[in-house]
Structures are given as structure tokens and as C-alpha cells.
Amino acid sequence: MGGTFCPQDLATGLIRMLECRLCRKLMKPPIIQCKSGHSICRTCDLQLGLDPCPICRQKKTDVRNLLAEEMCQKILYPCMNTGCSESFMLIDMLHHEPNCKFRMFDCPINNLCLWKGMVCNILKHAETAHGTNVWHEDSCRTTGNDFSESFVETSLVSSLGELFIWNCEFSLENRKFSGALKYIGPKENASKFTYTFKLSKNENNQAVKMKNVVLSENESFGDVFRKMNNCITLDYNTLLRRFMNGTRLNYKLCVKICS
Ligand SMILES: [Zn+2]
Ligand SMILES: [Zn+2]
Ligand SMILES: [Zn+2]
Ligand SMILES: [Zn+2]
Numbered sequence: 001m002g003g004t005f006c007p008q009d010l011a012t013g014l015i016r017m018l019e020c021r022l023c024r025k026l027m028k029p030p031i032i033q034c035k036s037g038h039s040i041c042r043t044c045d046l047q048l049g050l051d052p053c054p055i056c057r058q059k060k061t062d063v064r065n066l067l068a069e070e071m072c073q074k075i076l077y078p079c080m081n082t083g084c085s086e087s088f089m090l091i092d093m094l095h096h097e098p099n100c101k102f103r104m105f106d107c108p109i110n111n112l113c114l115w116k117g118m119v120c121n122i123l124k125h126a127e128t129a130h131g132t133n134v135w136h137e138d139s140c141r142t143t144g145n146d147f148s149e150s151f152v153e154t155s156l157v158s159s160l161g162e163l164f165i166w167n168c169e170f171s172l173e174n175r176k177f178s179g180a181l182k183y184i185g186p187k188e189n190a191s192k193f194t195y196t197f198k199l200s201k202n203e204n205n206q207a208v209k210m211k212n213v214v215l216s217e218n219e220s221f222g223d224v225f226r227k228m229n230n231c232i233t234l235d236y237n238t239l240l241r242r243f244m245n246g247t248r249l250n251y252k253l254c255v256k257i258c259s
């Protein structure tokens with residue numbers, strides 16, 4: 001370089017200086033340095049582990065490059081989702097990423113399914129690839145399994161223009177039926193919904209109705225079932241058996257917006 005700098009060149013030059021020398025991506029805090037002062041991004045730092053700095057072979061330190069970290073707060077980062085052309089300051093990216101309409105989701109029905117796609121395509125995928133597992137609005141459901149052995153059933157629920165995952169399981173060993181509903185989308189939106197789970201049988205006028213919170217995507221069904229917290233738990237011997245239709249269970253889920 002040399003000569004005079006026009007402001008635009010300066011800005012471009014500074015942004016280029018924030019590129020990680022190893023992976024060429026824009027660095028984000030925390031940015032650590034090697035003994036000679038080379039800055040390394042967090043991802044590369046983790047990948048290198050105990051290896052020395054690949055540029056100078058000196059040891060890495062745990063000293064952070066605060067000047068570079070402050071500069072990171074002043075520049076725009078492009079959203080990494082394919083198809084999204086928006087850029088944000090780091091502080092705003094925190095809000096954009098979970099709400100980006102180009103965000104990629106794994107198949108929510110079957111964890112062996114290799115599909116990945118945007119939220120607007122989940123319903124279509126679920127209907128084509130896992131057709132029997134999609135429920136619309138508040139229809140009555142029947143377990144696909146009888147209760148002669150343990151089972152797990154996962155279904156996509158399309159309700160109120162949003163998508164949810166209903167996961168229920170029966171443990172023959174504990175004689176317990178558990179179920180929970182999870183919201184697909186930004187974590188903070190899950191708390192806007194509740195749902196009721198209802199069992200009834202025509203001959204007697206008895207009904208069981210339970211209300212519960214909707215889980216957010218970072219919660220695991222396994223955990224809530226184990227803790228018997230934020231999920232529906234029914235004992236087969238004392239309660240569930242009274243509401244069975246033959247060997248299957250009919251139940252109803254109704255998703256509501258919190259008032
Ligand atoms: Zn890097
Ligand atoms: Zn170095
Ligand atoms: Zn985006
Ligand atoms: Zn799938």
C-alpha cells in the first residue's frame with residue numbers, strides 16, 4: 001500500500017485485516033494470538049488444539065487481541081445462510097440468525113433422515129417423506145402402536161400457521177406414557193404457546209385434560225421425560241387403561257396462543 005488512504009480503502013483494508021489468516025473468514029470475538037501476535041479465529045483455535053501457530057510455529061497463548069475484538073463490533077457481517085443477502089453488526093446478528101428465513105433445519109421427524117431445509121419446506125418434506133406423521137390443526141390422533149411393547153412416535157403438528165413436533169413414548173417397563181410438544185423456530189417464540197392434551201371415552205363422561213408448556217428447540221424430549229417436567233405423564237395401570245379404545249389410545253392435542 002503506501003501513499004494516501006481514502007476512507008473507503010481504509011474501511012476495506014481494516015475489514016481484510018479482520019480475516020482469519022487460516023480460514024479466511026471474518027473473525028469474531030474471542031480472538032486469541034500466538035506468541036508472535038498472529039490472531040487466530042475461535043474455530044481455527046479449537047481445531048488446532050495444542051498445535052502451534054501454523055504461520056510462525058510459535059505457541060498459541062490465551063492472550064486475546066482486544067483491539068481486533070473491538071473492531072469486530074464496528075463492522076457488518078454477512079449472514080451465513082445460503083440465499084440470505086443481509087449483513088448485520090454482531091449484536092444484531094444474534095437476533096437475526098434464529099429468525100432468518102433461510103435458516104436450515106434438520107428433518108424434525110426422523111433423526112436418521114438426511115434431509116435439511118428451510119422452515120417453509122419442512123411441512124412439504126414431512127408430507128412427502130413421512131406422510132403418516134403429519135397432523136393438521138386439532139384433529140383426533142390414535143397411537144400407531146398398541147401397548148404390548150414400548151414405543152416412540154414422533155409427528156409434525158401444523159397448527160395456527162406454525163409447526164410443532166409431538167413426541168410421545170410408552171415404556172412397558174415403567175408402565176408410563178409420556179408426551180411433549182416442541183416448537184420449530186426461534187427459541188423465544190416457544191413461550192407464546194401452550195397446548196392441551198385430552199383423553200375421553202364416550203361411554204362414560206369422564207375426561208382427562210392436561211395443559212402444558214411448549215418446549216423450545218434446545219430442549220430434549222429425553223430430558224423432559226426423564227425429569228417428568230414440562231411433559232404429559234400418565235400411568236398406564238391407574239389411568240390410561242380406562243381410556244383405551246381396544247389396544248390403541250385416542251387423544252386430542254389443541255395448541256393455543258398464550259393469552
Ligand atoms: Zn479461522
Ligand atoms: Zn504465529
Ligand atoms: Zn439471514
Ligand atoms: Zn425427513
